[in-house]
Amino acid sequence: MRALVVFLAPVWLLAQQARDTCVECHTVMEGELQKPALLMKGDVHTASALSCADCHGGDRFSDDPTVAMNKAKGFIGKPKRTEIPQLCAKCHSSPDFMRRYRPQQRVDQFELYKTSVHGKRLATGDETVATCIDCHSVHDIRGVKDNQSPVHPLRLPDTCGRCHADAQKMAKYKIPTNQLAEYKTSVHWSALAKRGDLSAPNCASCHGNHGAKPPEVESVSAVCGSCHVLFAQLYEKSVHQPIFSAASGGGGCIVCHSNHGIHQPSVAMLAGPKAVCSGCHEAGSAGAKTAEQMAQLLDGLDASLTRSENTLTLADKYGMEVSEAQVKLLDGKENLVKARLMMHSFRIEDMSKPVEAGMGVAAETLRAGQAALHDKDVRRMGLAVSVFFIAITVAAIWLLLRRQESDGSGYIEASASQITKE
Amino acid sequence: MRTKTFTWLNERLGLDGIREFAAHKTVPVHSATRWYYFGGITLFLFGVQVITGLLLMFYYRPTVAEAFDSVRFIMTRVEFGWLIRSIHSWSANLMIFMAFVHMFSVVFTHAYRSPRELTWGSGIALLGLLLGFGFSGYLLPWNQISYFATKVGADVAGSTPIVGPSIARILRGGEDVGAATLTRFFALHVMLLPMLTVALIAFHVILVQKNGMSTPPWLKASSVRQMKFFPNFFLREAMVWYGALAVLGALAAIFPWELGEKADPFASAPKGIRPEWYFLAQFYTLKLIPSHVWFIEGELLGLLGFGALAVSWALLPVWGVNRAGEARVRLVSGAGIFLVVYLAVFTYLGYVK
Numbered sequence: 078m079r080a081l082v083v084f085l086a087p088v089w090l091l092a093q094q095a096r097d098t099c100v101e102c103h104t105v106m107e108g109e110l111q112k113p114a115l116l117m118k119g120d121v122h123t124a125s126a127l128s129c130a131d132c133h134g135g136d137r138f139s140d141d142p143t144v145a146m147n148k149a150k151g152f153i154g155k156p157k158r159t160e161i162p163q164l165c166a167k168c169h170s171s172p173d174f175m176r177r178y179r180p181q182q183r184v185d186q187f188e189l190y191k192t193s194v195h196g197k198r199l200a201t202g203d204e205t206v207a208t209c210i211d212c213h214s215v216h217d218i219r220g221v222k223d224n225q226s227p228v229h230p231l232r233l234p235d236t237c238g239r240c241h242a243d244a245q246k247m248a249k250y251k252i253p254t255n256q257l258a259e260y261k262t263s264v265h266w267s268a269l270a271k272r273g274d275l276s277a278p279n280c281a282s283c284h285g286n287h288g289a290k291p292p293e294v295e296s297v298s299a300v301c302g303s304c305h306v307l308f309a310q311l312y313e314k315s316v317h318q319p320i321f322s323a324a325s326g327g328g329g330c331i332v333c334h335s336n337h338g339i340h341q342p343s344v345a346m347l348a349g350p351k352a353v354c355s356g357c358h359e360a361g362s363a364g365a366k367t368a369e370q371m372a373q374l375l376d377g378l379d380a381s382l383t384r385s386e387n388t389l390t391l392a393d394k395y396g397m398e399v400s401e402a403q404v405k406l407l408d409g410k411e412n413l414v415k416a417r418l419m420m421h422s423f424r425i426e427d428m429s430k431p432v433e434a435g436m437g438v439a440a441e442t443l444r445a446g447q448a449a450l451h452d453k454d455v456r457r458m459g460l461a462v463s464v465f466f467i468a469i470t471v472a473a474i475w476l477l478l479r480r481q482e483s484d485g486s487g488y489i490e491a492s493a494s495q496i497t498k499e
Numbered sequence: 500m501r502t503k504t505f506t507w508l509n510e511r512l513g514l515d516g517i518r519e520f521a522a523h524k525t526v527p528v529h530s531a532t533r534w535y536y537f538g539g540i541t542l543f544l545f546g547v548q549v550i551t552g553l554l555l556m557f558y559y560r561p562t563v564a565e566a567f568d569s570v571r572f573i574m575t576r577v578e579f580g581w582l583i584r585s586i587h588s589w590s591a592n593l594m595i596f597m598a599f600v601h602m603f604s605v606v607f608t609h610a611y612r613s614p615r616e617l618t619w620g621s622g623i624a625l626l627g628l629l630l631g632f633g634f635s636g637y638l639l640p641w642n643q644i645s646y647f648a649t650k651v652g653a654d655v656a657g658s659t660p661i662v663g664p665s666i667a668r669i670l671r672g673g674e675d676v677g678a679a680t681l682t683r684f685f686a687l688h689v690m691l692l693p694m695l696t697v698a699l700i701a702f703h704v705i706l707v708q709k710n711g712m713s714t715p716p717w718l719k720a721s722s723v724r725q726m727k728f729f730p731n732f733f734l735r736e737a738m739v740w741y742g743a744l745a746v747l748g749a750l751a752a753i754f755p756w757e758l759g760e761k762a763d764p765f766a767s768a769p770k771g772i773r774p775e776w777y778f779l780a781q782f783y784t785l786k787l788i789p790s791h792v793w794f795i796e797g798e799l800l801g802l803l804g805f806g807a808l809a810v811s812w813a814l815l816p817v818w819g820v821n822r823a824g825e826a827r828v829r830l831v832s833g834a835g836i837f838l839v840v841y842l843a844v845f846t847y848l849g850y851v852k
Binding site: 396397398400401452456457459460463464467468470471474475477478481482487488489490491 | 525528571574575581582721722723724725726727730731734735737738741742744745748749752753754755756757758760
C-alpha cells in the first residue's frame with residue numbers, strides 16, 4: 078500500500094499542476110463569462126503555459142469559487158481600463174521575466190505608451206483612449222507575425238481605423254476620421270495589400286506603435302526619410318526646406334505628397350492643371366517655369382525610353398536578338414529614376430546629368446532596335462531572293478526530267494526488272 | 500585534259516565500277532515510292548548540321564563563363580551568324596522529325612524483313628545517336644531553359660536501375676550540371692557522336708546499296724516498274740533537298756531560334772520547364788505514372804517500360820515476321836499506328852500541360 082502511495086504521489090502532483098479550475102468552470106458557463114475560456118485557446122500566453130490567474134490573480138487549483146476568486150489570493154477580477162497598461166507591464170516591462178519567454182522582445186512598451194497621446198490621455202482619466210487590449214485584443218492575443226493578429230501589418234490599419242475612422246468616437250477629440258480611407262488609396266497600402274510587401278509603411282511605421290503620436294512638422298521629412306533616405310537628404314538642402322517647415326498644418330514632404338493618401342508621383346504634379354507647384358508658384362513666375370522645365374526633362378526622357386523599349390520589343394517579337402540592348406535600356410530607366418530623385422533638390426542643373434545620360438542610352442538602344450528591325454527586313458528580302466532562285470532551280474530540274482522522261486526513258490518495265498530484291 | 504584526269508583517277512579509284520553501279524541502280528516505282536525520299540532528306544539535314552556545326556565551332560567557346568556570350572556574339576556580331584545558328588537549330592529538329600518519319604515509313608512498308616535486319620538495327624541506332632545529338636547540343640548555348648532541362652534529363656537518366664547513378668555522374672561530370680557537364684556535352688556533340696554517326700551512316704547506306712530498295716509485301720517485286728536511280732531518282736531527290744533548304748531558310752529568317760537568358764544555377768527553375776519536343780512524350784508519361792506502383796518507384800517503372808519498348812522495337816525484324824520470313828502486316832502496322840498515336844498525343848499533352 079505504501080509503495081502504491083509513493084508511486085502515485087508524483088502522478089497526482091503532476092495532474093494537479095496541469096489543472097486550471099478557472100478554465101474548467103468558465104468553459105461550462107454561458108455568454109460573456111464563457112467567452113474568455115474559449116478565446117484563450119489561441120492566445121500566445123496560453124501557449125507559454127500562462128493562465129487566467131497570471132493576470133487576474135486567484136488560485137487556479139481550487140475547486141471552490143470562494144477560494145479560487147478570493148482577494149486574499151490576489152484575485153483582482155476584471156481590471157479597470159486605466160490599470161490595463163500597468164497590468165501588462167508587470168511582465169512585459171520585466172527583462173528577467175520576458176527573457177524566459179521572448180528573450181529578444183523589447184521591454185519598453187509601457188514607457189513608450191506613457192509618452193504617447195493615448196498614454197497621456199489615459200493618465201488624465203480618459204478611459205476611451207486605446208490601451209494594450211484595444212490593439213492587441215484580449216484573451217486571444219496573438220504574435221505580431223500571426224496574420225490573425227489585429228496588429229499584423231496587413232490588419233493594423235483597420236485596427237487603428239476602428240477608432241480613428243469612427244466619427245462618433247473621434248468627435249470629442251476634434252480630429253479628422255478620413256485617414257484610413259485616404260491611406261487605402263495610397264501607394265503604401267497598395268504595396269502592402271496588393272503586392273504583399275509587409276515592410277511597406279502602415280500607421281505604426283510613421284506614427285510609432287506604443288509611443289503613437291503624429292509627427293511634428295520638423296520631423297516629417299525625418300519620418301519619410303527613414304525609408305526615402307536620398308530624397309530626404311536632397312530636400313533638407315533644398316530651397317523649399319525652410320519654407321515648408323514654416324508652413325501651417327503640416328510641412329515637409331506632405332506639402333506636395335499629402336500624408337495618408339500618398340499617390341504614385343507623376344510629372345502631372347509639376348506642370349499642368351493638377352500641378353501641386355501651381356498652388357504656390359503663380360503661372361509665369363520663375364518657380365513655375367522651373368517646374369515646367371523639370372516636367373519637360375522628365376517627360377522627354379520617359380518618352381524616349383518608351384520609344385526605345387517599344388522598338389526593341391517589336392524587334393524581339395520578330396525573333397531578333399536584342400537582349401544586349403534590352404539590358405542597356407535598364408541603365409536608361411535607372412537614370413530616369415535618378416532624375417526623379419534629383420528633382421527633390423529643385424535645381425535644374427542637378428537633374429540634367431541623369432537626364433542627359435538617360436537620353437544617351439535611349440538613343441543608343443533605339444538605334445539598336447531600328448538596326449534589328451532593318452536586319453529583319455534584309456533577312457526576309459534575302460529569303461525571298463533565295464527562294465526565288467531555289468524555285469527556278471527546282472523548276473529547271475523538273476523540266477529536264479520531263480524532257481528526258483517524255484519518251485519513257487529512265488524507266489524499266491516490270492518484265493525487264495533485274496536488280497530489285499524483295 | 501579532262502579525260503586524262505579521269506583516267507588517272509579511274510586507275511587509282513576504280514571510278515568505272517561506281518559508274519557501272521550507278522548506271523544499273525534502280526528504284527521501285529509504286530504508290531509508296533514517295534516514302535523513299537525521307538532517308539535522303541534526313542541525310543541531307545545531317546550534312547547541313549555538319550557544315551553549320553563546323554562554322555559555329557569557329558566562334559563557340561565551351562565554358563560556363565563564355566558559352567552563352569559566344570552564342571550571342573555569333574547571333575549579333577558575326578556576319579550571317581544568326582543564319583548559321585538558326586539553321587543549325589531548326590535543321591536539328593527537322594532532322595530528328597524526318598528520321599522518325601523515315602523509321603515509320605520503313606515500319607508501314609515492312610522494309611525491316613530479311614535481308615534488311617541490320618539496316619533496320621543500324622537505323623534505330625542512328626535514331627538513338629540523333630537523340631543524343633539533340634540532348635547534348637541543347638545544353639551548349641548554356642541558357643536558363645537548356646540548363647534546367649538538362650538537369651531534369653540527367654536526373655531521369657540517373658533513375659535507371661543499377662547503372663543510373665553512374666550514367667548520371669559520367670554525363671554530368673559530377674553531382675550536378677556544371678562546367679564539367681558543358682565540356683563533356685561539347686566533346687560528345689562535336690567528336691564522339693559525329694564519328695559514330697558517320698560510321699553508322701556509311702554502314703546503313705552500304706547496306707541499302709547492297710540489298711537494294713525494298714518493295715512493300717503486297718507487291719510482287721517482279722511486277723513493279725523500276726526507275727533509274729541516276730539521273731531520274733537522283734534529280735527528284737535533289738528537288739526535295741532544294742525544297743528542304745528553302746524551308747530551312749524560311750524558318751531561320753522568319754522564326755530565328757531564340758537565345759533566352761544566360762543560365763543561372765542559383766536561380767529557381769523557370770516555370771513549365773520541359774525537354775525538347777522529341778523527349779516530351781516520355782517526359783509526360785513519367786509525369787503521369789504515380790510515385791509508387793506497388794513496390795516499384797514510378798520513375799523506375801517508366802524507364803524500365805521505355806527500355807523494354809526500345810529493345811522490342813529494335814527487335815522488330817524478329818517478331819515482325821512469321822516463320823516463312825513474311826511480314827506480320829496487321830500486327831506490325833497495328834503496333835506502328837499505336838506508337839505514332841501515342842507519340843503524337845503524349846507529345847501534344849506534354850506541350851500544353
